[in-house]
Amino acid sequence: MIELAGKGVVVAGGAGSIGRSVIGMLRERGARLAVIDKDPDGAHRVDDAEIAYLQADAADDGAVAGAVGGAVARLGKIHALVNCTGVIHSEPLVSLMNPARRRHAVESWDAVIRSNLTATFMLAAHVAEHMATNRIKGVIVNFSSVAAAGNPGQTAYAAAKAGIEAMTAVWARELGPLGIRVVAIAPGFVDTPSTHAALSDALIKEWGQRTPLRRLATADEIAHGVVFAIENSFVTGRTIHIDGGLSV
Amino acid sequence: MEDQRSGHERLVLLVSQTLRLPLDAIVDTLQMQDADTWDSLTHMELVAAIEDTFVVELSADDIVTMTSVSHIRSVLAARGVEL
Numbered sequence: 001m002i003e004l005a006g007k008g009v010v011v012a013g014g015a016g017s018i019g020r021s022v023i024g025m026l027r028e029r030g031a032r033l034a035v036i037d038k039d040p041d042g043a044h045r046v047d048d049a050e051i052a053y054l055q056a057d058a059a060d061d062g063a064v065a066g067a068v069g070g071a072v073a074r075l076g077k078i079h080a081l082v083n084c085t086g087v088i089h090s091e092p093l094v095s096l097m098n099p100a101r102r103r104h105a106v107e108s109w110d111a112v113i114r115s116n117l118t119a120t121f122m123l124a125a126h127v128a129e130h131m132a133t134n135r136i137k138g139v140i141v142n143f144s145s146v147a148a149a150g151n152p153g154q155t156a157y158a159a160a161k162a163g164i165e166a167m168t169a170v171w172a173r174e175l176g177p178l179g180i181r182v183v184a185i186a187p188g189f190v191d192t193p194s195t196h197a198a199l200s201d202a203l204i205k206e207w208g209q210r211t212p213l214r215r216l217a218t219a220d221e222i223a224h225g226v227v228f229a230i231e232n233s234f235v236t237g238r239t240i241h242i243d244g245g246l247s248v
Numbered sequence: 249m250e251d252q253r254s255g256h257e258r259l260v261l262l263v264s265q266t267l268r269l270p271l272d273a274i275v276d277t278l279q280m281q282d283a284d285t286w287d288s289l290t291h292m293e294l295v296a297a298i299e300d301t302f303v304v305e306l307s308a309d310d311i312v313t314m315t316s317v318s319h320i321r322s323v324l325a326a327r328g329v330e331l
Contacts, residue, residue, distance in 0.1 A: 133308040174289060177296035 002139070002231050005030030008075030009230070010068070012058055012123050013085035013143075014051075015042025017192035021223035022082055023051065029227070034071035034078075036064075036123070037085075058085040058119035068126040077136055080230050081127040084143045086116035086160070088198040090153045109156045116160035121167060124182075128175060137179030139236075141229045142168050144186040146243045161186070165239045172237030181236035183229040188243025191216040212245030255302070255331040259324070262297045263317060266290060279316040294320075302329045 009026055013019045014035030023033060023046065034052040035042070043053040052074040056067035071078060089112045093104050124140050131138040147154050148161035168184040175182060189195060189207045195216070196204065208215050225242045229235060241247050251258065260274045267285045269278075280286045286294075295311050298304070298320065304327045306314075314320045321331055 135305060135308060174292070177292040179296075 002079075002233050004227075004231065006032065007079040008032050008034070008071070008077050009080040009082065010034045010036060010071045010075075010078050010127065011082045011084065012036040012119075013083070015039045015045050015053075016084065016194065017219045018143075018187070018190065018222050019082075019084050020045065021219035022084065022226050023048075025220075025223045025227050026230075027051075031080075032075055034074050036067045036071065058123055059114045061122050064119075064122045064126055068123070068130065072130060077134060078127055078130055079136060079138045081123060081138070081140045082226055082230075083120045083123050083141060084226075085119050085123070086143065087112070088154075088194055089157050090198060091155065092153050093155050104155055112156035113160050113163075116157065117163045117167075120164050124167070124171065128171065128180060131180050132175070132178055135178070139181040139183065139230050140171065141226050142182070142184040144168075144184045144239050146186055146188045146241070146247050148186060148239075149247060168239060169237050176236060181233075183235055183237075184239040185222065185225045185229065186239045186241045186243065186247070187217055187222045187225075188241075188246040189216045190219060190222055192219055207246075210246065211243070212248065215244065217242060217244060255324075255329055258301055259298075259317075259320065259331060262301055263294065263320070266294045266297050274317060276318040276321065277316070281315075298324070302327075304329065 004026060009031045011019050011022055011033060014023055015037040026033060034054060035046055036054045036056050036058060038055065038057040040055055046053055052071065054067040054070045056063040058064055089108060091104050091108055095102055120142055127140060142164050144164045145161040147158045148165050151158050165184055168182050171182040188211060189204065222242055225240055229240060260271060263274045264271045267283055267290060269283060269285065295306055299306060302324060310323045314323055324331060
């Protein structure tokens with residue numbers, strides 16, 4: 001078991017619903033926190049003077065370098081990174097009913113890959129470098145999704161999440177000898193504002209009915225998985241599905 | 249059961265096993281650049297094996313320095329390991 005009290009943890013995307021739940025649970029356990037988020041108003045939502053709020057776009061490598069440097073300045077050592085940055089995006093590969101935009105736009109593909117896959121890669125690279133050079137036996141928790149198995153209508157998002165699962169396995173093998181663990185969390189559908197913004201109410205209801213537990217997850221249920229991934233000292237390289245049985 | 253082998257024997261064995269090289273190839277002059285199997289990834293495996301075998305914690309500077317068997321021996325000697 002890893003004792004979180006006094007440990008430095010960076011939560012990227014911490015101003016979002018799941019990120020705030022993660023922050024709450026980590027604070028309860030005495031972790032010292034820094035949040036990296038691009039939302040200029042996110043500090044108000046985090047609303048905790050003890051937490052360093054570092055506004056940065058995780059899709060920009062220079063901004064990530066600055067933010068991770070800021071987190072190190074505040075926390076001293078980073079023992080864990082929670083990588084829950086990114087955006088949901090739905091767009092079919094081909095839309096026969098939309099002659100004006102029949103094919104998936106390359107621009108949206110690039111943006112979704114950058115904000116989900118590339119941002120996860122850049123954050124992990126900077127934090128892993130900090131952990132390796134300071135011989136910190138830390139943990140990186142990435143965020144995949146049930147979409148990684150191939151949600152129809154989510155080409156770019158699914159590809160990004162599948163890529164995150166692959167990176168998680170690669171990094172676990174590369175960094176394991178240094179004592180650094182890498183785990184991914186794959187939520188199913190979570191009852192958050194971003195889910196409601198990305199999907200219609202009818203679709204959300206349908207996914208709830210398709211889930212064996214017949215509902216969406218709460219943000220706290222996902223955050224609990226993140227805490228498990230950090231605290232359990234022998235889990236690495238795996239994606240933990242927290243999806244009410246949807247992927248079974 | 250206690251390992252009766254000398255520190256030198258244990259070092260040669262772990263380098264041989266990690267780099268998948270014959271025991272007689274593990275000499276002081278063996279350098280990272282000389283062995284195809286000694287890349288940055290197997291170097292990390294070597295670090296982990298050395299830390300486990302000799303119960304030491306190597307610094308990042310140590311890890312960067314250990315680019316030959318001779319350098320590994322120097323780093324371990326500086327940490328009080330008898331080889």
